[in-house]
Amino acid sequence: MTAVPTVTPTRPASRPAPTSGPFTGAVAAEWTKLWSVRSTWWTLLAAVVTMAAAAGQLAIYAVNANTDDDPTVNPGIVDVGEIVAGALELTQYVVLALGLFAITSEYATGTIRTTLRCTPSRGRVLAAKAAVVGAVTFLTGLLIGAVGAAVARPVLGEWGRAPLGGTVADVVASAAYLALLSVLALGLAAALRGAVLTLTVLFALLMIVPLSLQEPGITVLTRIADAFPGVAGNHFLAGDTEPYPAAVGLLVLAGWAVAALALGRWALRRRDA
């Protein structure tokens, strides 16, 4: 053994100090990663197409319901915002894929090891991903909301209505819904790792379980279903006052997103990468 190797040895002094904080850096890295794979663009395109198709179809249904011989179902004049919210039922799965893939693709390709070497704090990595996924899916929500409204309005014709203020509010609401849902998907994916498993759990949380709970007449079960993220989100989007105010629906959904992130962080900390 040679003598005293304790002091940090001679290093080139030219090395520049970091130009950004670790969280800012992690966000910038996630942003760079997201836009440097083509699948992101395909997902966005798929979201736009799905929204256009779903909104168009729902608008046609509304018109038909008003003009056919059956007098029992007559929605009357509908807001395009309602059509957009309805079209999210399907479109949300395309958008939340952005949150899902932000982590499952890292495990599938092994890049998670690079990511965690660059940002060893699991909480920081997940927060950075949540920031990027949240922002991108919110903007995507605005975009596809506008697309949905633009498609639905002419199809609805005399049965439609698009008050500027109300429509903008509806589009912003659906963007917020999508952003929170995508962050929820991100947190879950961090806990579960696999895309298929995560998607299955999401389906169960958003549709299967609440649908089976919503038995007409059994109030307790319906109340439980109201606490599920998809149902809460729909109460928020519909501007309901029952069973709770619309804002509470948003809060419930946000609570789910935060809980999923906490679960994901716990799993990332515990497990080998």
Added chain:
Amino acid sequence: MITIRALTKRFGAATAVDDLTVDIGPGQVTGFLGPNGAGKSTTMRMVLGLDRPTAGQALVNGRPYRQLRYPLHEVGALLDATGVHPARSGRAHLLAMARSNGIPARRVDEVLDLVGLDERAAGKPGRALSLGMGQRLGIAGALLGDPPVLLLDEPVNGLDPDGVRWIRRFTRGLADEGRTVLISSHLMSEMQQTADRVVVLGRGRLVADAPLADLIAARPASSVRVRGPEPAGLATLGARLAADGAAVSPDEGGLTVTGVTAGRVGDLAYELGVRLHELTPVAASLEEAFLELTAGSVEYAAGPTGGETR
């Protein structure tokens, strides 16, 4: 400086790293050796905070990796898997790494230049990279933050002879600048040309930790290979050598003799009138020293019947 204390990692019932305590100091290249499955990669992953130790700890410059805020400025690493997304270009991969640690984008061009990847190669998606290009990209990533500590898991894997020579010179240069350089390999011969010191693992346990020169001094004795056209004559010669106290082991077409010089074997053959076609002194390589060191662990792994020690 890498400090490893009583580090243990179990995967279920299997122990990959077993109570490992070792320091990897600055200013030299430390070779991290061991047969396949010895636990080299697992140890490195624990140093990098990727795998959680079952017990013990690994510190980099006195701190656990997971607590580092700008780790690329402190530790550069090349792992056995490249960690590049198949659809992302090598350049974007490095750019994302650089941004995460507040490293200016121009540094990406510098390291690409350093490892000899041109514009075209750096623009290829991960899936299109050859093994050697992937290795170079990985090394570029390790150098991004100009770190004082480098961990390279089998860096010469997949490199052409030029690349191998480059790695050798490069790692030597890094160590001479005072950095801590840890390089894993399962080829002792490779380390013979690169390392100042070797740490040898066998089945997760520390088998040796010594300056390379000490290991070379302690290597097994040289032997002599003897070949000839007359099996009977060779047998006679072998018996005579054995009687003289040499260790003789017959192999196809000849003998391997340890403990005597080639000259003595030649004289004896002349004396006995045995025709020889070959008489070659064989210097014991470091590889053999290594095999000897890890023989116990390898044998153990292969079971009592399947042991192949030499």
